[in-house]
Amino acid sequence: MIEINKLHKYYGKNEVLKGINLSIESGEVVVIIGPSGSGKSTLLRCLNLLEEPTDGTITFEGQNLTNKKTDINLLRQKMGMVFQNFNLFPHKTVLDNLTLAPIKVKKIKKETAENTALTLLDKVGLKDKQLAFPSNLSGGQQQRVAIARALAMDPDVMLFDEPTSALDPEMVGEVLQVMKDLAQDGMTMVIVTHEMGFAKEVADRVIFMADGIVQEQGTPDAIFNTPKNPRTQDFLSKVL
Ligand code: ADP
Ligand code: MG
Numbered sequence: 001m002i003e004i005n006k007l008h009k010y011y012g013k014n015e016v017l018k019g020i021n022l023s024i025e026s027g028e029v030v031v032i033i034g035p036s037g038s039g040k041s042t043l044l045r046c047l048n049l050l051e052e053p054t055d056g057t058i059t060f061e062g063q064n065l066t067n068k069k070t071d072i073n074l075l076r077q078k079m080g081m082v083f084q085n086f087n088l089f090p091h092k093t094v095l096d097n098l099t100l101a102p103i104k105v106k107k108i109k110k111e112t113a114e115n116t117a118l119t120l121l122d123k124v125g126l127k128d129k130q131l132a133f134p135s136n137l138s139g140g141q142q143q144r145v146a147i148a149r150a151l152a153m154d155p156d157v158m159l160f161d162e163p164t165s166a167l168d169p170e171m172v173g174e175v176l177q178v179m180k181d182l183a184q185d186g187m188t189m190v191i192v193t194h195e196m197g198f199a200k201e202v203a204d205r206v207i208f209m210a211d212g213i214v215q216e217q218g219t220p221d222a223i224f225n226t227p228k229n230p231r232t233q234d235f236l237s238k239v240l
């Protein structure tokens with residue numbers, strides 16, 4: 001589904017991604033771990049062109065994203081993104097948060113969009129909050145709305161950038177549960193997280209990044225139980 005080839009990203013003279021090669025299969029759950037500053041967010045943001053790659057190619061469903069002719073808006077419809085800080089529209093109800101883009105961007109009928117939205121809210125356990133505003137929800141509820149909102153566009157892949165890092169500890173579980181359900185449903189997912197338990201349980205593949213390079217990748221068992229790269233070993237010894 002996604003093929004990343006020799007991807008480089010510079011910010012000024014700072015080379016943040018130093019030649020990333022990675023392919024992601026349809027239906028795969030890929031978890032990216034690694035120290036702060038290693039380029040994980042930059043990699044995710046290059047995937048949906050929130051950042052422009054400096055060099056290299058990214059193909060998504062056979063389409064070269066680095067080609068200037070690529071329709072970025074169409075691409076973003078197919079890639080749902082969930083951020084650390086929810087980024088909901090504060091002055092819109094939960095329901096409107098979910099229906100806005102489907103109605104405006106995909107020209108879906110309001111009634112249809114609302115039906116889909118309610119099904120998704122039910123899925124994340126928040127159907128009763130459809131008329132609430134984001135500020136009246138807990139962080140965990142807001143993040144579940146953010147996931148439902150991304151799903152409302154019917155994406156082919158979901159990208160998560162530390163979706164639980166801004167949450168109080170007691171709310172982490174409810175968000176991870178929603179993500180587990182999504183994985184179970186067969187959604188293709190690329191997840192940057194520090195939740196190692198989640199990675200062990202849900203990932204098909206774990207990628208360890210450091211210094212802008214994929215240092216090691218493998219099954220959760222291989223990465224967590226028999227890491228080969230000293231950088232991986234050192235990182236895991238600090239976080240496990
Ligand atoms: P991670 O998500 O792994 O913590 P990031 O991708 O956020 O890492 O950052 C990698 C490096 O790129 C860091 O050194 C960071 O300071 C730098 N960086 C990230 N975003 C920008 C930006 N918009 N402008 C300049 N430097 C940036
Ligand atoms: Mg980051």
